[in-house]
Amino acid sequence: GQNIDQPTEMTATEGAIVQINCTYQTSGFNGLFWYQQHAGEAPTFLSYNVLDGLEEKGRFSSFLSRSKGYSYLLLKELQMKDSASYLCAVSYNNAGNMLTFGGGTRLMVKP
Amino acid sequence: DTEVTQTPKHLVMGMTNKKSLKCEQHMGHRAMYWYKQKAKKPPELMFVYSYEKLSINESVPSRFSPECPNSSLLNLHLHALQPEDSALYLCASSQDGAGVTYNSPLHFGNGTRLTVT
Numbered sequence: 323g324q325n326i327d328q329p330t331e332m333t334a335t336e337g338a339i340v341q342i343n344c345t346y347q348t349s350g351f352n353g354l355f356w357y358q359q360h361a362g363e364a365p366t367f368l369s370y371n372v373l374d375g376l377e378e379k380g381r382f383s384s385f386l387s388r389s390k391g392y393s394y395l396l397l398k399e400l401q402m403k404d405s406a407s408y409l410c411a412v413s414y415n416n417a418g419n420m421l422t423f424g425g426g427t428r429l430m431v432k433p
Numbered sequence: 434d435t436e437v438t439q440t441p442k443h444l445v446m447g448m449t450n451k452k453s454l455k456c457e458q459h460m461g462h463r464a465m466y467w468y469k470q471k472a473k474k475p476p477e478l479m480f481v482y483s484y485e486k487l488s489i490n491e492s493v494p495s496r497f498s499p500e501c502p503n504s505s506l507l508n509l510h511l512h513a514l515q516p517e518d519s520a521l522y523l524c525a526s527s528q529d530g531a532g533v534t535y536n537s538p539l540h541f542g543n544g545t546r547l548t549v550t
Contacts, residue, residue, distance in 0.1 A: 355538065355539075357539075362546075363543060364437075364523060364541035364542055364543045364544060365476065365523075365539075365541045366541070367538035367539065367540070370538060409475055409476075411475075420466075420478060420481055420489060421478070421539065422478075423475035423476050423477075424475060425474070425475055426473075426474075426475050428473075
């Protein structure tokens with residue numbers, strides 16, 4: 323399978339900025355998605371990157387470097403409700419929407 | 434609220450039972466998916482239906498049998514499951530058919546939490 327690596331857990335303070343990194347194998351890369359998943363709930367789509375650069379969407383931004391096989395999700399002005407797992411998922415080999423997920427990063431936001 | 438509806442939310446079944454999980458979407462999406470998610474693990478792809486045809490079976494045991502009666506519905510029939518099959522089963526859909534070169538996000542249902550006793 324394709325290795326997609328992200329930190330297992332992170333802790334940050336309410337109001338702060340946190341960056342969640344994701345690295346992946348570049349061979350056959352098609353596109354990269356970030357999803358948020360609260361405990362016991364469905365994953366929800368946050369962002370999609372296919373070209374190098376930064377995609378900004380409100381408090382959330384996602385960056386991609388195709389040559390380095392690297393992406394990050396940036397969360398600004400953290401709120402308690404941002405405590406969740408953040409899943410990096412990659413589409414390979416022109417397989418469209420058939421995604422391979424990383425292990426997820428559990429983010430805990432503290433007051 | 435998610436636009437992909439899954440029933441039941443919870444299911445407890447014995448190893449000799451036969452049960453079915455159901456998934457429904459009315460967004461006109463062309464592809465539907467079954468994922469399995471164990472606790473604190475990422476979702477793992479099981480099956481993909483694209484334009485109502487099974488396009489991917491990720492080496493899933495035959496005790497799991499998918500069915501796509503029409504473009505809005507996706508079922509997963511369960512028979513003779515094992516305790517290790519206990520997991521959250523997620524249904525998802527996407528606007529584009531699976532396997533095309535352009536991407537559209539997956540929309541997930543809230544899942545069915547399955548316990549096999």
